[in-house]
Amino acid sequence: MCTDHLLLIHHESCIKCYSCIRICPVKAIRVDVNTEFPSIIPARCIGCGSCYRACSPGAISYRSSIGETKALLASGQKIAAICDPTISGEFHDITDYRKFVEMIKQLGFTYVSEVSFGVDLVARKYKEIFENFKGRYHISANCPTVVAFIEKYYPELINNLVPVVSPMVATAKVLRKKYGQDLKIIFIGPCIATKEEALKFEGDAKIDAVLTFVELRELFTQFNIRENQLEFSEFDPPLGYKGSLYPIANGILQSVNISEDLLTGNVITTEGRNDMIDAVKEFDSRIDRIKRHFNMFYDEGCLMGPGTSPAGEKFLRMTLVTDYANKRLTTFDKNTWEDQVAACEDLDLSRQFNADDQRLPVPEEQKIVEVLKMIHREDDKNNEVGCESCGYSNCREFAIAIAQGLATTEMCHVFSGKNRQEYIRTLRATNEKLAKTQAALKESEEKAKNEQEAQKEANNIVSAMLQKLVSGVVIVDDKLKVIQSNKAFIRILGEEATLVDEVIPGLVGADLKTLLPVNIYKMFSYVLSTDEYIEHKDVLYEENKLSISIFPIRSHKYVGGILRDMYVPEVRKEQIINRLTEVIDENFETVQKIAYLLGEGAAKTEQMLNSVIESYRNPTGK
Ligand code: SF4
Ligand code: SF4
Incomplete structure (x- = not known):
């Protein structure tokens, strides 16, 4: 699978607005001192895709998997598309889910299956862990952005991550067991970070490519595949049960009846960038008092992931997901599903995590004060608040980032405004000097x-x-x-x-x-x-x-x-x-x-x- 950088900033389109820096939750974007262009530091990036979405001129792109998907499809091998259940929220323009199954098949896939069966298996493991407390509270490990955030910025919490593979990986294992180990697997989902997660697995867990929904739409366009020209087609087994609720943040809990009762339950669900970061912080510092497991997603569930079509409406998508789940349940063959679950009992769904500490040392106070002086903020008692136009929440944080080599003084509007005025004054004085020198030169030329x-x-x-x-x-x-x-x-x-x-x-x-x-x-x-x-x-x-x-x-x-x-x-x-x-x-x-x-x-x-x-x-x- 392609291992180029997950996200890239294209300087020819960048207008240096620094919206990406403002939104990046882990300050993985550095500004070049000379060019003032931002660039992503891959090791620090958690693949959340927030910068990609925040960049209005479209200067940020993510690693495309279209090329390798087409190459696999043209190779003549057996290839399965495994679809994240969020697909029902994304394709609201397609009238019947059986149409987009056929559309995917038309691209050349041998099988088209649901990841919701993998959710069913993973959710059962979660139930086991959450309901059999053995002294350790856990954080869910289904969202690859959450996992990357903990591995890189809270590595001491990696043993608190649920040691179970994600539904994507579980589904890959199930399909290889069913259709053969030589099966190639392409995941289709709403997330960019899964492209990075997929690189970590080999053998029966291997994911050969990851397509976002946006890339899938692009393929439909390239292959000229339209819903109205096609007949229905069903997902290839095994079919998912309530795992189809997974795109909604607490769907995985509901799918296996893990209690969310405020009085008796022991799991907190949290979603969205700020809540997730606060939740990890509090888990780190207050878990002895909070005494709950955390079910976490960086985005708002998976419904609004950065690989979904832009300008999506969250509650419409949520409705489409629940409508789809209800529709499937009306004709659902629970006995067959139970047999298929039983057939997967022997699959190893365990997983380990690797600490990859990317925390930067906090510079010495003296250095921070020096930087604050440089940006004319040393006397400001209020340097713990700021205009945030630099991308940092206050002047002190900005000074720390400068000292760490992540930011440059020119990102501060106040500083560069003052500098500009000073520059104009110097320029004016230099021009006057130059004019005098030119006149003297002219005079001596005349004399000569x-x-x-x-x-x-x-x-x-x-x-x-x-x-x-x-x-x-x-x-x-x-x-x-x-x-x-x-x-x-x-x-x-x-x-x-x-x-x-x-x-x-x-x-x-x-x-x-x-x-x-x-x-x-x-x-x-x-x-x-x-x-x-x-x-x-x-x-x-x-x-x-x-x-x-x-x-x-x-x-x-x-x-x-x-x-x-x-x-x-x-x-x-x-x-x-x-x-x-x-x-x-x-x-x-x-x-x-x-x-x-x-x-x-x-x-x-x-x-x-x-x-x-x-x-x-x-x-x-x-
Ligand atoms: S968001 Fe970042 S990459 Fe996009 S234009 Fe602004 S500075 Fe450039
Ligand atoms: S993907 Fe997320 S973590 Fe990576 S640079 Fe963009 S905003 Fe930062």
Whole structure:
């Protein structure tokens, strides 16, 4: 049988309303700290199905048995459907019970039998135990949710559970005895927890699959089986007697005349989530005073189990169950039933229970107080009551659950509301800061852009001025690479340099050593290393005579050279000086701005320019 988790929460449909947490009687649902989605802790779950019913968006599903039922039906084996007596309350839309027997047979079952015969056998065992008090009071063990609750949360009471199998298991044993041990058995009932209970039995007690009524209806739809197309069919023997009253909480007692007389009886029947939990609590603490056996059901009998169709009406279902029981009794063959009961006397209907303690240790008081502080509830004298919107009945319980790792602070609306406001305040402050930073960034971008443009403009001015000079001018760095040169310089170098200039304007980056003979470029190296001026040095270059002046621009970094071809009519020095001074004056404001904005870049440009002028104005360099 499939052993996937009994219940699953599908996060894609979950709206985080935490109704499931609020309703879970054993706090088996944990909220993830990061995603805030709830998820079921299988070991803690008692399979009551309350969360499944409480989830309005339908985000919780239970383990389906439809697939394995269809596979069994298709296997060609002998298969019996055993129907919980609640079926008469569920199928109020089917006019005669013999119709739904035939509908089930049409699915492919070999036999369709009633679990009410199993109830009859189990009820007789209960009568024996309840009416022969041997010093121990008992709790009924027919409701699998009650059994799971005691095994997991009151394990010290497992010896008080009636040590008898449930009617489902008793019926399986009866049918295997009657129809063969190879018989496959599928239980059809109103409960989800039976899917988990069935996993515990093997051999003649084995249940091969458990279908809820909702799943049975789904199969009818899938197989297109409709009541109005079918004839009647009877349940396969053995037939139940008053066991058909079992869906009503005290039906099992009435079926064997166990006294419920308030004055003389010794059994208390209790049903429904809260009463059942209170009953177990009181049984645990007060049984010496109460002195009664307990007949308990988590749901309201089985009539309203989570595997029945939603929106069922309890009293209508109760009426349908009693009507069915009465109808069957009018033609009931008690002698045959007694023979069949006698034939089952040798069946072992005993059962044991296993403690599976899931109680979590209560955190230390200090830890609880810390959590209460965290959720701003430490000063509240009333922290033993609460709005319950977190799913816990008061703030203290909620704090304990947080300390146990079951809940998160964000589940508290008050806390997350305060946090949200704080978050909005922080967000606002951060946004304001961000806006200021963005404005400052924009301003400095603007400034950098202006500086770049100013530098570009300064370079253009220097370049334009140099081009106006009739003498050749070249500026090189400490590696003798050309930084700037003018057309006159290129003209002096000759035709080859003119061609290079077309590709690399101004010969920028060219190595002076490849452009000039060694005696000339060594003069540049000399000025770079010594910072001394060379003035009007006459040098023969190819067929020309050059007058060369070399001067430092920045110590050991940049030098400038002025090369005058003595055979070319020279433009008067004064004119050049005047023109340069004029340009400088015209651009004085710009240069000032450049110097201010560009710092070193502009200063360097201005320095170069001034060095050129200075070399004309003061050829001695003194
Ligand atoms: S009941 Fe639980 S599973 Fe369903 S939507 Fe609400 S939080 Fe999600
Ligand atoms: S089935 Fe019951 S015990 Fe399990 S998680 Fe849901 S409400 Fe809790």
